[in-house]
Amino acid sequence: MSEIPHDLKYTKSHEWVRKNSDGSMTIGISAHAQELMGDMVYIELPEAGAELEAGNDCAVVESVKAASDVYAPVSGEVLEVNEALNDNPEIVNKDPYGDGWMFRIQPSEEEQWEELIDADDYEAMIASEES
Amino acid sequence: MPFIPHTESEIKEMLAIIGASSVDALFDEIPAALRAGDLTKVPPALNEMEISRLMHKRAELDGRYLNFIGAGAYEHHIPAAIWEITTRGEFYSAYTPYQAEASQGTLQLIYEYQSMITALTGMDAANASLYDGASALAEAVLMAVRVHKKSQKILMPRTVHPVYRQVVHALVKNQDIELVEVDYDRQGGHVAADALKNISGKDFAALVVPQPNFFGVLEDVDALTSWAHEQGMLVIALVNPMSLALLTAPGQWGNNGADIVIGEGQSMGVPLSSGGPYFGFMCCKQQHIRQMPGRIVGKTVDLDGKTGFTLTLQAREQHIRRSKATSNICTNQGLMVTAATIYMALMGPQGLKQTAAASHANTRQLLKRLTDINGIESVFNRPYFHEAPIKLDSRATDVLRALEAQGIVGGYSLSEHYPELGESILVCATETKTAKDIEQYAFHMERIISKRRLDPPCAVKVSNTTPV
Numbered sequence: 001m002s003e004i005p006h007d008l009k010y011t012k013s014h015e016w017v018r019k020n021s022d023g024s025m026t027i028g029i030s031a032h033a034q035e036l037m038g039d040m041v042y043i044e045l046p047e048a049g050a051e052l053e054a055g056n057d058c059a060v061v062e063s064v065k066a067a068s069d070v071y072a073p074v075s076g077e078v079l080e081v082n083e084a085l086n087d088n089p090e091i092v093n094k095d096p097y098g099d100g101w102m103f104r105i106q107p108s109e110e111e112q113w114e115e116l117i118d119a120d121d122y123e124a125m126i127a128s129e130e131s
Numbered sequence: 132m133p134f135i136p137h138t139e140s141e142i143k144e145m146l147a148i149i150g151a152s153s154v155d156a157l158f159d160e161i162p163a164a165l166r167a168g169d170l171t172k173v174p175p176a177l178n179e180m181e182i183s184r185l186m187h188k189r190a191e192l193d194g195r196y197l198n199f200i201g202a203g204a205y206e207h208h209i210p211a212a213i214w215e216i217t218t219r220g221e222f223y224s225a226y227t228p229y230q231a232e233a234s235q236g237t238l239q240l241i242y243e244y245q246s247m248i249t250a251l252t253g254m255d256a257a258n259a260s261l262y263d264g265a266s267a268l269a270e271a272v273l274m275a276v277r278v279h280k281k282s283q284k285i286l287m288p289r290t291v292h293p294v295y296r297q298v299v300h301a302l303v304k305n306q307d308i309e310l311v312e313v314d315y316d317r318q319g320g321h322v323a324a325d326a327l328k329n330i331s332g333k334d335f336a337a338l339v340v341p342q343p344n345f346f347g348v349l350e351d352v353d354a355l356t357s358w359a360h361e362q363g364m365l366v367i368a369l370v371n372p373m374s375l376a377l378l379t380a381p382g383q384w385g386n387n388g389a390d391i392v393i394g395e396g397q398s399m400g401v402p403l404s405s406g407g408p409y410f411g412f413m414c415c416k417q418q419h420i421r422q423m424p425g426r427i428v429g430k431t432v433d434l435d436g437k438t439g440f441t442l443t444l445q446a447r448e449q450h451i452r453r454s455k456a457t458s459n460i461c462t463n464q465g466l467m468v469t470a471a472t473i474y475m476a477l478m479g480p481q482g483l484k485q486t487a488a489a490s491h492a493n494t495r496q497l498l499k500r501l502t503d504i505n506g507i508e509s510v511f512n513r514p515y516f517h518e519a520p521i522k523l524d525s526r527a528t529d530v531l532r533a534l535e536a537q538g539i540v541g542g543y544s545l546s547e548h549y550p551e552l553g554e555s556i557l558v559c560a561t562e563t564k565t566a567k568d569i570e571q572y573a574f575h576m577e578r579i580i581s582k583r584r585l586d587p588p589c590a591v592k593v594s595n596t597t598p599v
């Protein structure tokens with residue numbers, strides 16, 4: 001199983017969240033999620049400026065074998081999306097925690113960060129899913 | 132030998148293996164009160180001889196008429212080769228096979244069809260077809276709302292086929308999509324520029340542009356397309372594929388072309404057959420392809436580098452995306468598309484152009500002959516394709532009935548959907564009508580109209596007894 005970065009937090013639906021120094025949060029899907037999906041062929045991103053609500057679907061990842069929704073881990077306004085994924089969706093497979101980030105959000109409810117899953121618990125969760 | 136694979140003994144065997152007492156027992160989970168019960172309106176099964184007899188009887192009810200009605204379904208000559216080939220065993224199936232890639236011939240045919248339809252409409256991509264023109268328009272409305280994201284309102288001109296508008300309403304009314312009617316110009320029969328002036332573009336996802344419109348009239352498609360795009364709306368082009376042999380392809384309308392193109396494909400080699408089955412076609416710009424419903428066949432290479440065909444972009448479809456699929460319909464009208472593909476291939480661009488031009492010329496001749504008759508006038512003054520309304524000084528339904536008695540279907544009465552046009556009928560003469568046919572229609576029309584004017588019904592008896 002691939003390394004799960006400890007500076008990030010996670011969701012049950014396999015998104016990851018990074019807290020940036022300016023208070024914004026960057027969101028992507030975990031290495032485990034991209035492994036399950038297989039080769040990405042298309043990523044539909046939210047629009048910059050869109051208001052997202054935690055738990056609602058806001059993006060779609062489509063691979064050769066499936067299409068799946070991405071859910072907003074926290075509420076807030078989309079500041080920026082990773083336009084590079086439009087032409088090269090396979091970046092999500094190659095570098096899910098780095099260049100494969102999907103969008104950056106300005107959280108409206110800071111405390112939602114605390115409700116996210118930490119790396120150890122996320123690791124335990126996928127281990128139990130696989131067993 | 133039964134054609135249904137589940138014989139009584141097989142059903143018993145299967146039930147025994149899974150340990151169920153009866154087929155009904157499998158549905159125990161559904162409360163009895165919610166079950167529909169028996170199908171009381173379905174008659175008992177008929178054998179082949181009985182059903183054949185019944186169907187012949189019903190087919191004869193259509194009768195044989197000299198046909199001058201269009202209004203959405205058009206009588207064109209279908210060369211014998213088309214259905215001879217379409218009904219060959221290799222093609223004769225209504226569906227794309229479930230293991231689609233095992234049927235390379237079927238997929239190649241659909242790929243050729245998609246290529247021809249995109250060439251005709253000037254668009255980037257086409258799907259493998261939909262049920263018919265009306266449901267294709269409904270799918271286009273749903274697609275436009277998905278693409279636009281910000282608005283759930285659609286501008287629907289009254290020059291769009293009234294039945295299509297009803298179908299769209301039925302399919303989208305429970306999805307919070309609002310259809311806003313746009314009136315037409317009473318002189319031109321096209322979408323009125325004034326009607327669009329007061330519309331704030333920001334509130335609408337798309338404008339539907341019919342070409343030719345239901346009246347047969349040509350809309351000012353370039354101006355409408357550019358106007359809609361300036362307002363931030365998409366443009367849904369509703370076109371007759373036969374007309375595209377002569378008219379500008381929707382992909383070239385205005386500055387940027389239509390975004391979604393749909394229409395009824397019946398005029399491409401599909402017989403009228405009492406109203407169906409027909410097929411709808413749908414094309415779009417490349418950037419919207421993931422929002423287009425239905426099957427799409429792509430061309431690829433196999434492991435050995437040989438050309439092959441495959442269903443592509445299936446992640447949009449219901450078997451993968453479930454409730455979030457682009458549509459709950461991902462099938463296509465395979466057999467009708469087979470006929471249309473062979474028709475287009477056999478006719479070629481030149482043949483389609485000749486057919487379209489002959490239909491236009493015949494309708495012009497028909498209109499000239501009819502409007503020369505005292506008591507008949509043209510309704511609109513704009514150019515038309517192969518259909519146009521005429522206004523009568525007698526009751527349209529009575530005149531149509533009198534023509535029918537002479538073996539002529541004289542047109543489509545507009546009074547139900549357009550009462551403001553008075554006693555008007557929509558007439559059409561395709562390439563199948565000869566100069567003699569047109570003369571025959573004009574002769575009977577003149578006779579009927581003048582008789583009704585000179586001898587009102589109460590005088591009929593008197594004039595019959597008057598010696599000549």
